[in-house]
Amino acid sequence: MAHIRQTPEQHEVVVIGSGAGGGTVAHVLTRMGIRVTLLEAGPMLNPLADFKEHVWPHEVDHRGAEEGGGVYFGRGEAFGHFNASAVKGGWTLEGEPYTVAKGSDFLWFRSRVVGGRTNHYGRISLRFSDYDFRPYDRDGLGANWPISYEDIAPYYDKVESFIGITGTREGIRSAPDGVFQPPPPPKAHELVIRKASHKLGIPCIAMRRAVITRPLNGRPACHYCGQCGRGCITASNYSSSQVQIFPALETGKLKIIHSAMAREILTDARGRASGVVYVDKQSRTEKRIACRVVVVAASACESARLLLNSRSSLFPNGLANGSGTVGRFLMDTVGLGMAGYVPSLENLPRYNTDGMSGAHLYMPWWRWEDHDRLGFPRGYHIEIGGGYNMPRVGDFHGAARRHGYGLKLKRQVRKEYGAFVRFAGRGEMIPNNLSYCEIDPEVVDRWGIPVLRFHFKWSDYEWKQARHMEKTFADLIESMGGKVIGLTSHFDRHGISVPGTIIHEVGTVRMGDSPKNSVLNGFCQAHEVKNLLVCDGGTFVSNPDKNPTLTINALAWRASDHLAEEMRKGNV
């Protein structure tokens, strides 16, 4: 019996997720004339209206303490009131829970907005080193990548040239040089820290950050307000929304469907991806779109969740999951922070230390040849902090505790301002069999989609590395004539950051040479489904100490070039 059916619009490439991976894919493909439909689970972003850049705390009645003083009761926003409208999320999302297996700790950070976490992230942009792609060859742990540094280097070049990264050429193996814009000058306390690091034999070099100090592609240079985390209204730092997605809209080739929570990827009888089912959050109805190619870039764990939730007779364990590795090998970065008090920095003449958001210097890993002697197999880099920061709610509670009240308190706060330094280690975790995510069979979110259950364990390797960080930071503080105040991060009972809190979760949809133990090939294409790609941190085989975003950008760019070529040849 014939009945009238509306033919669904045929989309060309559907990209799920608009962060570093999805933004890069949308940018690269639309520039080549390929039509892209971008699904984002959060709302559209309007930087001018949304970002609270430059707002003083006293311009808000609650000063940043939130309505009714919520921050005093642990009900504050993840990165504070003034960052919240760029973050649009946190470690908990109303109506979108996740569960954690008994005995595990894990906190899952999500941003729901066009641009995802790139609207607010720290913009630290470090290339992986040559050795980072061959970890198994070096120490027999984890697995090698299916690609080498030489494969990805041209794409690091393209990304850096396009988004703009500060830095200096140093010739350090653990921190390969790239295409750099001139960095801003180091601050006074950073030069004192550099003296200490040199005394300990640790290199301390210009930070590589996705902030432009020279105009680039119509974006003005940084104006040095130091508030990148609130979102940048001049787009002088990298965000996929402002640097890639909004320009891609101008090509006429990009369509954005926001407030669209992907639920399932559909396949045809031949086992190829044929469309996407999503929940339109505004109408709370299910919609489906048909397409030629699906690119999943929803963030490592969200992408794993979508594949695991896309079951069919051809893919009973979830889409492209014949290997059973979707959701496995979950890694975060090993984090440890320490604060110190340095009397020689007291009462210096004040000056503006905002600069480019965050530190202007950092310390790359320096002992890549010493792992046998160190007793832990992988390295870390050190981020530094200090200076005269904009006073915020909560910054002086410690002073009030230590100095009581009255003129004494007031004098002490004045004296101590700018005399604190902070060090944060960011280290490589080894993937292990006890750290993974899976579908919780009993829980769905408010969109009716089964949620993730997390399992996580640090191993002795991470513990030893964290202890080495602790010792190094104490040595740095003491060699400056300072005193250790204590650890600053939210660390767990193992003395390491709580898993998930460094927000570098990767590895759950990893690439590899063999379909037996990996999901994707080196071009981020599923071994089992040629027209399905994953382009986010899920693809990572290891999680080197370098922050993941730049490598997500480069892998996504490389995958997009390859996809366009395969589409042209008719292979996809």
Add this chain to the structure above:
Amino acid sequence: MSDHSPEPEIRQPLTRRQMLERIALALTAGGVAPFEFAWGEQVHGEAREEKERTGAYQPKLFKPHEYRTIQRLAELIIPADEHSGSAVDAGAPEFIDLLCSRNPELADIYTGGLLWLEAQMRQEHGASFLEATEEQQTSLLDRLVDEGDPEKVEGARATRYGASEDYQGFSTYRIHPVSDLAPGVRFFEWMRKMTVDAFYTSPIGIEDMGYQGNKALGQYEVPESIIQEALRRSPFGGA
């Protein structure tokens, strides 16, 4: 750059687009004149508006005698000195009242704490907190700080219980508040943390600290004299 960051004042309301244009102007001027941010449109705070309209802030939660006690406590926590005004000048009492007026949990901490303070003062001196002499007021507050001192609390725990785990089951050794002042200790901690928050985030507090940022600069520079001074004072000496 000037030595002192001028105190931000309320200016003509600006749209964010106008603000962008002004940033662009400041940047093309080559960083000659750092541009101060003061968001006219953002300065719509209830407390500030009310003060401007009526000349005084009317407490939303606290009774007059409670509010005067909050004011007195704020003034004692951050008094005026030769550098800057007090926490009252910086709006701490308004801040506390506004937040309490929208959060019953916080309001109870304050109303309960204030009544505890009154009762304690009457018991000690037969006077309300406001009627007591400054010496009587500070003598009580000193004890509240002293009893709450993190090192002393830890020390007391260690000597009483830490070394004698075996005895913890005996009622004599049961963990109990360090002293009868404990409720006051907790209240004064709240009062102190919210007062420093209000003071140091205010224009007066920012000026007192000498924070120079939140400006649009065409170029970022670090004064060479400050670098030299920082290195000279450090254990590494010289440059």
